[in-house]
């Protein structure tokens with residue numbers, strides 16, 4: 001069997017033609033793995049760390065995932081794609097017909113499907129958006145509190161996370177003065193999340209106007225995370241931020257509103273040049289989103305799917321009201337009244353730092369997420385989700401009560 005030398009660091013490693021490496025010096029180097037600088041200090045999110053410590057049989061009020069069944073119309077479309085059709089790759093950007101349907105959701109795209117990329121969940125979309133817009137040393141303005149992925153990915157992109165306060169004393173509502181103070185000429189990208197994870201707050205029309213006005217003066221790109229846009233309890237569906245500001249990159253998807261988290265179907269839409277660059281990255285990262293999921297998503301704007309969305313909204317609204325009542329009557333604590341998404345924030349500051357409180361609650365068989373995971377502003381809070389039926393929510397609150405009483 002022949003062998004040819006390969007230069008590997010300072011040692012000579014020989015590789016046989018069947019691909020097997022052989023050199024004691026080379027193997028030693030492999031044992032001491034050191035992550036590349038851009039990934040050093042990046043850890044599993046606090047949410048995952050809490051989940052990993054939960055004991056079996058725990059009630060999970062930490063989830064960000066709807067428990068309701070994916071609508072029949074979507075499941076049937078997927079089955080028919082699987083059994084009746086060959087499912088190869090789609091184009092990198094996704095099925096043209098699906099991109100067209102997404103483009104129609106945002107008037108500023110002028111029905112231009114080339115301004116849309118179908119991604120593996122909205123998580124991929126936000127990764128692409130940040131990697132495409134953020135250069136080494138760029139400042140990115142993020143909400144505090146806000147979804148955990150943003151500061152981490154900004155750092156991975158070499159950027160510098162900065163924060164605008166969503167003040168706790170205002171139940172985490174948007175505060176234009178805080179926003180204006182934090183927005184500087186050095187801000188390259190701004191992120192807004194509405195409805196918000198973790199607070200469930202929704203930007204009002206007034207907020208949208210203020211944000212649009214300030215950004216038009218300043219010129220930063222805006223990443224608008226609208227993954228919860230169809231889960232609202234306000235009288236009207238929240239407006240997309242893209243309606244007030246052209247340099248908006250919209251992040252959206254079907255995970256939350258149609259109970260499709262595992263289908264990995266999201267999108268990124270916006271400026272043609274930004275999308276063109278993001279598309280190259282997307283091609284290298286995932287090639288394309290799942291073809292079966294894309295075909296199923298073609299019926300996501302059918303009447304049947306619209307009815308399912310409305311049903312889901314009603315279910316979550318009833319759960320929200322049930323949960324908020326229990327927090328008040330059983331725990332006697334203040335909590336944020338969510339206007340969208342499926343989370344509330346409970347002020348548990350009187351019991352100590354949120355991380356310690358959440359850990360104690362784990363001992364009592366209930367999972368919550370410490371507010372510290374989302375930023376300084378929410379350090380005293382626990383995020384509790386209502387992705388569970390009312391009986392489970394009741395049991396969960398009783399366990400929280402016992403846990404808090406033990407502190």
Ligand SMILES: Cc1ncc(COP(=O)(O)O)c(C=O)c1O
Nearest residue numbers: 064121122123147197227253255
């Ligand atoms: C604000 C926000 N954006 C994006 C995501 C990613 O969701 P997905 O990738 O399932 O679309 C989540 C998930 O929890 C989220 O809360």
